[in-house]
Amino acid sequence: MKKYGPAALIVLFLFGLWELVSRIINLPFIFPPPSGVAVRFWELKETLVLDHLPSTLAIILLGLAISIVLGVSLAVWMVMSETAERAFYPLVISSQMIPTIALAPIFIMFFGYGIWSKVVVTVLITFFPITVNTFDGLKSSSRELRELMLTMGGTKKDIFFKVQVPSAKPHFFSGLKVAVTLSVIGAAIGEWLGAQSGLGYFSRRMMTQFDGAAVFAPIVLLSVVGIALFLIVKIMESKSMKWRKLK
Known part of the structure; x- marks a missing residue:
């Protein structure tokens, strides 16, 4: 606990x-005290947890799953093919040049107020760190090790799974830790702009009623979700890389 003592004192x-x-x-x-937010959260706990949290979690988890599959697949393809790298890497970078909040209304217009408009917003936000970090990790594998594998009769498949993948793991998990926190933001943005349920939707609805504490209450729950997802990824990282001492 001493390690987290300074952070706890600051909080x-x-x-x-x-x-x-x-x-x-x-x-x-407008600016409720933390004690008022805590009281209001306790009053609304059943509505927030049972009615709105499942919708937000579904958006977050579905968006993350799609981002992981697409991001890792694209990163592997770009590493294997210089043509794919030249074609897609600039597009991946360019996708972050446009503010996501500006595109969210367009996605809602295309996909409606259902879950998919919010999932697309989440994917757009989380796709970038997963793709770029995985790509950089695969590219950073030791050239000497790859050449050694070739001299020992290793195939491209052997080099990929025994050299490049282990090299990319720390980078992938770094990107994933960024992505899980951004996924909460993406889901909240989508729900703020148009939804029928969810923590972001509830916060926006309470804002129209000038209930400041109720606006903050779902934000507190969103923060807890983000922290929980980050810790889950950190545990997965620790379990899959026992050779690496994580602090």
């Missing part, structure tokens, strides 16, 4: 400062 200080400033301003419908 407590920030929450204390938030509480103090909120009490001084005394505008709870």
Whole structure:
């Protein structure tokens, strides 16, 4: 616990400062204190957890799954083919030049207010770190090891699975840890702009009712979801790379 002591103290200080400033301003419908958010969260816990959390989780998990499959597949293809790298790598970079929030209304217009418009937004946000990190990891494998495998009679398949994949694992998990946190943002953005359920939708609905504490309550739950997903990925990373000492 000593390792996380400084971070815990900083968090407590920030929450204390938030509480103090909120009490001084005394505008709870705009800037509610943390204690008010906690009380409101407890009052709304069943609605948030049972009615809206499943919708948001479905968007996050589906978007992440699609991003992992497409991102890793494209990264492998670009490593194997210089033509594919020249064709797709600039497009992958360019996809991040346009603000996602500007494209979200277009996706809603195309796919409607169902789950797929929000999934597309999530994929667009999470696809980039997974693809680029995996690609860089596969490209960073030791040239000496690849040449040694060839001299020992190794095939391209052997080199890929025994040299390039282990080299890419740390990069892949780094990208995935970024992606899981961004997936929460993507799902929330999609639900804010158009949805019939979900934590982002609930927060926007409470904003129209000037219920500041209820606006913050689903945001707290979104933060918990993001932290939980990050920790799950970190555990997966630790289990799949026991040779690497993770701090």
